[in-house]
Amino acid sequence: MSQIETYIQEHEGQFLEDLKAWLRIPSISTQPEHAGDVQRAAEYAVEQLKHLGIEHAELIQTQGHPLVYGEWLQASGKPTLLIYGHYDVQPVDPIELWESAPFDPTIRNGNIYSRGAADDKGQVMLVFKALETLFKVNGTLPINVKVLIEGEEEAGGESIEHYVKTYPERLGCDAAFICDTHMPSTEIPALITGLRGIIYTEVVVHGAKGDLHSGTYGGVAPNPLHALSIIISRLKDADGHIHIPGLYDKLRKPSHEEKTFWEQDPLHMNEAFLHEMGVSQLSGELEYPPLERVSARPTLEVHGIVGGFTGEGAKTVIPAVAKAKISLRLPPDLKSKEVFKLFEQAVKDNAPAGVTVDVINVHGGEGVLVSPDSEVMRAASSALEEVYGKAPVHLREGGSVPIAALFDEVLRVPVVLMGFGLPDDNLHAPNEKYSLQQFFNGIRTVASFLQKMA
Amino acid sequence: MSQIETYIQEHEGQFLEDLKAWLRIPSISTQPEHAGDVQRAAEYAVEQLKHLGIEHAELIQTQGHPLVYGEWLQASGKPTLLIYGHYDVQPVDPIELWESAPFDPTIRNGNIYSRGAADDKGQVMLVFKALETLFKVNGTLPINVKVLIEGEEEAGGESIEHYVKTYPERLGCDAAFICDTHMPSTEIPALITGLRGIIYTEVVVHGAKGDLHSGTYGGVAPNPLHALSIIISRLKDADGHIHIPGLYDKLRKPSHEEKTFWEQDPLHMNEAFLHEMGVSQLSGELEYPPLERVSARPTLEVHGIVGGFTGEGAKTVIPAVAKAKISLRLPPDLKSKEVFKLFEQAVKDNAPAGVTVDVINVHGGEGVLVSPDSEVMRAASSALEEVYGKAPVHLREGGSVPIAALFDEVLRVPVVLMGFGLPDDNLHAPNEKYSLQQFFNGIRTVASFLQKMA
Numbered sequence: 001m002s003q004i005e006t007y008i009q010e011h012e013g014q015f016l017e018d019l020k021a022w023l024r025i026p027s028i029s030t031q032p033e034h035a036g037d038v039q040r041a042a043e044y045a046v047e048q049l050k051h052l053g054i055e056h057a058e059l060i061q062t063q064g065h066p067l068v069y070g071e072w073l074q075a076s077g078k079p080t081l082l083i084y085g086h087y088d089v090q091p092v093d094p095i096e097l098w099e100s101a102p103f104d105p106t107i108r109n110g111n112i113y114s115r116g117a118a119d120d121k122g123q124v125m126l127v128f129k130a131l132e133t134l135f136k137v138n139g140t141l142p143i144n145v146k147v148l149i150e151g152e153e154e155a156g157g158e159s160i161e162h163y164v165k166t167y168p169e170r171l172g173c174d175a176a177f178i179c180d181t182h183m184p185s186t187e188i189p190a191l192i193t194g195l196r197g198i199i200y201t202e203v204v205v206h207g208a209k210g211d212l213h214s215g216t217y218g219g220v221a222p223n224p225l226h227a228l229s230i231i232i233s234r235l236k237d238a239d240g241h242i243h244i245p246g247l248y249d250k251l252r253k254p255s256h257e258e259k260t261f262w263e264q265d266p267l268h269m270n271e272a273f274l275h276e277m278g279v280s281q282l283s284g285e286l287e288y289p290p291l292e293r294v295s296a297r298p299t300l301e302v303h304g305i306v307g308g309f310t311g312e313g314a315k316t317v318i319p320a321v322a323k324a325k326i327s328l329r330l331p332p333d334l335k336s337k338e339v340f341k342l343f344e345q346a347v348k349d350n351a352p353a354g355v356t357v358d359v360i361n362v363h364g365g366e367g368v369l370v371s372p373d374s375e376v377m378r379a380a381s382s383a384l385e386e387v388y389g390k391a392p393v394h395l396r397e398g399g400s401v402p403i404a405a406l407f408d409e410v411l412r413v414p415v416v417l418m419g420f421g422l423p424d425d426n427l428h429a430p431n432e433k434y435s436l437q438q439f440f441n442g443i444r445t446v447a448s449f450l451q452k453m454a
Numbered sequence: 455m456s457q458i459e460t461y462i463q464e465h466e467g468q469f470l471e472d473l474k475a476w477l478r479i480p481s482i483s484t485q486p487e488h489a490g491d492v493q494r495a496a497e498y499a500v501e502q503l504k505h506l507g508i509e510h511a512e513l514i515q516t517q518g519h520p521l522v523y524g525e526w527l528q529a530s531g532k533p534t535l536l537i538y539g540h541y542d543v544q545p546v547d548p549i550e551l552w553e554s555a556p557f558d559p560t561i562r563n564g565n566i567y568s569r570g571a572a573d574d575k576g577q578v579m580l581v582f583k584a585l586e587t588l589f590k591v592n593g594t595l596p597i598n599v600k601v602l603i604e605g606e607e608e609a610g611g612e613s614i615e616h617y618v619k620t621y622p623e624r625l626g627c628d629a630a631f632i633c634d635t636h637m638p639s640t641e642i643p644a645l646i647t648g649l650r651g652i653i654y655t656e657v658v659v660h661g662a663k664g665d666l667h668s669g670t671y672g673g674v675a676p677n678p679l680h681a682l683s684i685i686i687s688r689l690k691d692a693d694g695h696i697h698i699p700g701l702y703d704k705l706r707k708p709s710h711e712e713k714t715f716w717e718q719d720p721l722h723m724n725e726a727f728l729h730e731m732g733v734s735q736l737s738g739e740l741e742y743p744p745l746e747r748v749s750a751r752p753t754l755e756v757h758g759i760v761g762g763f764t765g766e767g768a769k770t771v772i773p774a775v776a777k778a779k780i781s782l783r784l785p786p787d788l789k790s791k792e793v794f795k796l797f798e799q800a801v802k803d804n805a806p807a808g809v810t811v812d813v814i815n816v817h818g819g820e821g822v823l824v825s826p827d828s829e830v831m832r833a834a835s836s837a838l839e840e841v842y843g844k845a846p847v848h849l850r851e852g853g854s855v856p857i858a859a860l861f862d863e864v865l866r867v868p869v870v871l872m873g874f875g876l877p878d879d880n881l882h883a884p885n886e887k888y889s890l891q892q893f894f895n896g897i898r899t900v901a902s903f904l905q906k907m908a
Contacts (some may be wrong), residue, residue, distance in 0.1 A: 209732030213854020278663030399669020
């Protein structure tokens with residue numbers, strides 16, 4: 001048994017105790033009454049970094065919650081890795097659905113149950129413990145590291161965005177490593193090779209100056225709810241095709257390797273989606289494989305509509321205004337600002353006569369494409385293969401990880417998205433958990449990854 | 455000056471005092487805390503009927519609020535008129551917008567301001583005072599009358615529906631007279647010759663078994679809000695045409711007289727609608743005149759949509775369910791039950807693959823067409839011409855008056871819809887008012903109407 005493995009096995013109990021202590025701090029970043037807890041969770045991370053051997057570990061005060069920073073730059077001539085994670089967590093409601101208290105970490109069936117167990121304290125802690133293991137076994141690290149942990153990932157992430165844009169040279173590195181994603185299963189290691197960007201909008205349709213009675217005005221009045229339905233049905237048809245002129249023009253063709261992977265669907269996502277959603281058929285662009293549709297195609301979704309009378313019973317109002325929240329997921333190369341302009345134009349072009357329409361840009365973010373051919377990605381791939389016994393699959397995620405886009409855009413380095421969560425970890429939901437097997441395999445993988453980077 | 459006119463002028467003050475006393479009783483039928491007031495308002499009507507000479511005046515207890523009934527059947531060989539009105543009123547909120555207290559009737563600028571002034575106590579009281587005038591001047595009435603006043607018009611009207619269907623022979627008559635409508639202006643008397651029926655529905659669209667995240671499932675998930683938009687846009691196009699197979703098949707062609715009236719638009723409804731709605735152009739079926747569109751064409755309106763995330767900010771949910779409230783206004787000959795079946799089929803036929811749809815029949819009611827050529831309508835027309843100096847226009851109303859449909863269907867007699875309200879009476883709104891000039895002209899008209907019926 002290697003010294004690394006011996007150290008990990010001998011310290012399993014202590015590693016878990018350190019994780020539990022961190023999980024007990026209810027660092028909910030969106031709830032002002034927990035501001036003190038958020039601060040305590042940040043201080044705990046600083047103590048951990050100091051304890052394991054990272055230098056200059058400190059809190060960086062921001063307009064919001066503090067950043068945690070530390071570095072170790074004594075591996076002369078070796079590459080530098082920027083390590084990212086977050087110590088803040090989601091709220092716990094509905095609290096009554098938790099089987100054990102969300103901030104009383106409890107081990108059941110090989111999992112640790114707690115808010116933040118998977119998202120993201122468990123994953124940050126496994127990186128810390130990988131660093132500790134390397135330090136304790138070798139007295140040194142194989143590469144240089146900079147650690148940057150934020151406390152606002154669940155609350156908009158403004159402070160870290162401001163910091164990265166203001167001090168890009170302080171964060172200078174050869175690669176960034178984000179440990180905040182998951183694998184398809186304990187048997188299938190994965191590296192994330194793409195993320196979609198997003199534009200999130202609100203479409204507001206105005207008709208008459210006030211609500212009207214349909215008995216008196218039905219037949220001559222503009223109906224903003226009807227107009228909104230027409231606009232939405234024209235933006236995306238029943239077959240999932242988006243009709244926004246220019247949208248698909250800049251879409252890059254996926255690689256042959258990706259296309260083959262999606263078409264062969266070795267993860268059986270077709271069946272998985274049917275099961276998870278409880279439906280008898282999938283929706284969307286049927287001419288594309290499901291995995292491509294959810295991760296590499298642009299999609300348009302309506303998230304909410306509100307307008308008129310929505311209570312019990314009947315009221316024959318023609319409302320003066322109706323609103324919809326609509327977003328588009330954008331594969332890399334579709335830039336959020338450009339797409340917003342195309343979207344806004346398409347909404348206005350499709351509005352029926354008689355109504356006026358406002359299109360509000362709520363927020364936007366860019367997608368990321370990570371080539372699997374860089375040295376750092378090969379090191380990550382090799383580390384995963386060493387621990388899991390097989391090479392990782394290359395997946396794109398359909399959602400956004402804004403920090404990945406930020407590192408990609410500002411630092412211009414490869415962004416390794418390697419996480420050890422599982423699909424059933426209940427992120428943002430009651431009974432969030434993290435697999436202990438994944439926690440310890442994560443420590444092994446990250447330790448190996450750093451050694452292979454050297 | 456006729457004896458009738460002399461009596462009216464000499465008793466103006468007393469007539470108004472009797473109206474005010476009734477208006478002071480807050481007979482809000484939908485608010486249980488006012489149940490006692492509703493009862494008192496009914497008792498007041500019984501007293502009025504007894505006082506003026508109506509026989510067998512009494513309260514009829516029901517499952518809800520009492521009916522007021524009375525009759526005078528001594529005009530042997532003369533026709534019998536069933537007179538309808540309601541003594542219940544709408545709630546008063548928003549109370550802060552009233553310039554004088556809603557149950558403290560106040561006279562300003564020739565109007566009496568109070569909840570119920572126009573809808574419908576003022577109109578019922580003018581009928582009472584016409585009867586009183588005829589009794590006092592002639593010692594008798596020119597025709598037989600049955601009076602039936604309800605207390606649930608603003609609360610569904612179930613009790614009167616049950617009563618009429620149970621005792622049609624007790625209400626046997628040659629014509630019914632409903633004094634609960636309005637005229638276009640003090641210069642333009644009107645008789646209502648048509649009302650639209652309605653079906654009111656709720657369309658519920660189900661997608662996946664739970665809410666989904668668009669980053670993970672966008673591209674394969676059914677989106678009930680998108681499906682609902684497609685369904686609605688397919689049911690009615692941007693030009694106001696309804697695409698429900700069979701809907702227009704039974705639509706009766708309007709008379710040449712009506713068509714000419716709508717096309718010539720002597721009431722300038724085109725401009726009136728633009729002004730009232732504050733829009734620069736009218737919507738709907740532009741190939742039909744506005745007055746025809748709002749009163750004689752089938753219309754489909756969406757009254758409310760709700761689904762997904764509708765709070766502040768952004769949430770990327772794909773909701774599991776979305777709902778819309780949709781009604782159709784139905785010209786006479788389009789029967790509500792048949793149209794509901796056509797509607798339900800069209801909704802299901804237009805639903806995109808991947809969602810399931812439920813269509814709920816919330817309620818329905820039939821339209822009414824009143825021929826202006828009956829003797830009773832000629833008597834009403836002649837009475838209006840006598841008092842107002844010109845023949846009444848024949849209007850259809852776009853809304854429903856369920857009691858008219860009920861009398862039409864059960865009693866099978868002509869239904870005279872002659873009221874003296876004005877378009878700016880603020881029904882169901884703060885500062886409801888009734889024109890005193892209309893109140894006294896109403897008394898004159900109804901007295902004349904009964905004489906001409908004889």
